[in-house]
Amino acid sequence: MFNTFILPIIIFAALGLIAGILLTAASKIFHVKTDERTEQISEALPQANCGSCGYAGCSDYAKAIVEKGAPTNLCRPGGTETTQKISAIMGTTAAEMIPETAVVHCRGNCDTVKQLFEFNGTQTCAAAKRFYSGSKACAYGCIGLGDCVNVCDEKAIEIVNGVAEVTGNCIACGKCAKACPQGLISLKPITKHIDVKCSSKDNGKATKLACSNGCIGCKICEKKCQNDAIKVVDLHAVIDYDKCTGCGDCFNACPVKAITNCEDLK
Amino acid sequence: MKSIFIIMLSAVFVDNFVLSKFMGICPFLGVSKKLSSSLGMGAAVIFVMVCATAVTYPVYSGILAPNGLEYLNTVSFILIIALFVQLVEIALKKIMPPLYNALGVYLPLITTNCAVLGVTLINIENGYSFVESLANSFFVGVGFTLSLILFSGVRSKLETADIPQTFKGVPSTLIAASIVSISFLAFSGLIK
Numbered sequence: 001m002f003n004t005f006i007l008p009i010i011i012f013a014a015l016g017l018i019a020g021i022l023l024t025a026a027s028k029i030f031h032v033k034t035d036e037r038t039e040q041i042s043e044a045l046p047q048a049n050c051g052s053c054g055y056a057g058c059s060d061y062a063k064a065i066v067e068k069g070a071p072t073n074l075c076r077p078g079g080t081e082t083t084q085k086i087s088a089i090m091g092t093t094a095a096e097m098i099p100e101t102a103v104v105h106c107r108g109n110c111d112t113v114k115q116l117f118e119f120n121g122t123q124t125c126a127a128a129k130r131f132y133s134g135s136k137a138c139a140y141g142c143i144g145l146g147d148c149v150n151v152c153d154e155k156a157i158e159i160v161n162g163v164a165e166v167t168g169n170c171i172a173c174g175k176c177a178k179a180c181p182q183g184l185i186s187l188k189p190i191t192k193h194i195d196v197k198c199s200s201k202d203n204g205k206a207t208k209l210a211c212s213n214g215c216i217g218c219k220i221c222e223k224k225c226q227n228d229a230i231k232v233v234d235l236h237a238v239i240d241y242d243k244c245t246g247c248g249d250c251f252n253a254c255p256v257k258a259i260t261n262c263e264d265l266k
Numbered sequence: 267m268k269s270i271f272i273i274m275l276s277a278v279f280v281d282n283f284v285l286s287k288f289m290g291i292c293p294f295l296g297v298s299k300k301l302s303s304s305l306g307m308g309a310a311v312i313f314v315m316v317c318a319t320a321v322t323y324p325v326y327s328g329i330l331a332p333n334g335l336e337y338l339n340t341v342s343f344i345l346i347i348a349l350f351v352q353l354v355e356i357a358l359k360k361i362m363p364p365l366y367n368a369l370g371v372y373l374p375l376i377t378t379n380c381a382v383l384g385v386t387l388i389n390i391e392n393g394y395s396f397v398e399s400l401a402n403s404f405f406v407g408v409g410f411t412l413s414l415i416l417f418s419g420v421r422s423k424l425e426t427a428d429i430p431q432t433f434k435g436v437p438s439t440l441i442a443a444s445i446v447s448i449s450f451l452a453f454s455g456l457i458k
Contacts, residue, residue, distance in 0.1 A: 003333065003334065007335070008335055008338055011329060011330075011333075011335065011338070011342075012341075012342070015346075016345065019345060019346075019349040022349065023349065023352055023356075026352075026353050026356045026357065029360075030356045030357050030359065030360035031360075032359055032360055056367075121428060122426055122428045124426065126426060127426045130426075
């Protein structure tokens with residue numbers, strides 16, 4: 001009687017009790033203090049969990065602000081409003097927040113760049129990239145199958161005439177920049193309107209043969225720039241947005257029109 | 267030493283928990299999308315398996331077996347494993363926050379991982395000594411990690427493969443899992 005019924009019950013009660021006591025003790029010993037400001041900041045953030053701040057998500061960023069003193073102006077989707085809210089919670093003055101936008105550094109559309117072959121495989125850029133870097137003659141350009149379009153939650157980027165273009169309201173989460181197998185997309189301050197729309201690492205002749213919109217690396221823009229803001233790196237021009245004043249000298253000087261000026265285009 | 271070596275071969279290859287015994291399939295399919303997360307899950311499972319064995323073995327041989335209550339092992343082991351995973355989670359959160367963050371959701375998931383319960387029960391069933399049980403748990407964990415890593419490689423290829431619409435997603439993943447499982451059949455008969 002005792003061995004069949006009561007002993008198992010006693011053993012189980014004891015096991016359960018020990019487990020309960022151990023867990024209670026552990027939760028007291030290993031109690032981690034959580035700051036209530038973390039939750040407040042978490043609520044103030046847009047909860048897009050896009051990761052553009054450099055942290056794993058909104059709650060992770062909130063934790064980093066409180067515990068590690070991370071800057072309050074890293075949330076791009078939230079913009080100035082969110083920065084002010086967070087700064088109010090933390091009791092600091094709001095740092096200025098310059099909104100950013102994604103920009104595609106390629107303008108090799110269906111009219112300007114030659115098609116070498118027709119790609120009938122899986123219709124993603126990543127798959128096409130493995131196959132001779134896409135079907136276009138330029139191995140560095142936009143493949144145009146829309147991997148960036150597929151990752152964009154805001155529907156801010158689309159394929160126009162075979163080339164990705166940021167057309168909608170970009171929140172600068174940077175997902176498209178990570179998705180692009182060619183690495184053509186980068187983020188820039190929204191106030192800067194001069195862009196180099198080519199990333200070709202080929203020399204001038206090869207670029208010219210492949211695409212009529214390509215940067216041939218002639219360095220005329222480098223000479224014309226008064227602020228030392230544009231440099232030819234890897235045989236194509238790259239703008240340093242910290243120095244660029246948007247004067248448009250390089251845009252006017254470029255012989256192949258690889259540089260664009262949004263104000264003039266729109 | 268010889269018996270430990272045989273346990274290693276058996277646990278990692280011949281009787282691989284996921285691919286031969288079909289235990290722990292849920293995390294195998296759920297966490298094998300990326301190599302980094304399968305490594306994290308594998309490390310967490312190895313850790314919990316060894317620790318759970320270190321506790322369940324004494325409980326079985328010290329309390330249950332002497333009183334003729336062997337039939338209670340399953341339910342008491344579940345209790346102990348659940349307790350253990352909770353303790354590990356609480357302790358890690360305080361002592362090693364980076365590791366806690368890296369493991370993330372996988373840590374509580376292990377509570378419901380049948381492979382952990384399976385390994386503690388099989389240790390008892392096979393009549394292993396304490397050291398052999400620990401070794402078996404460790405190598406079963408290694409085998410679990412190996413299958414996760416192998417399958418994450420397979421899945422990364424599946425992502426870009428041109429699969430008929432009907433088979434996209436879970437069906438193709440399950441078929442791929444069965445093929446990987448068949449390939450592990452080649453190890454059977456390695457140990458007599």
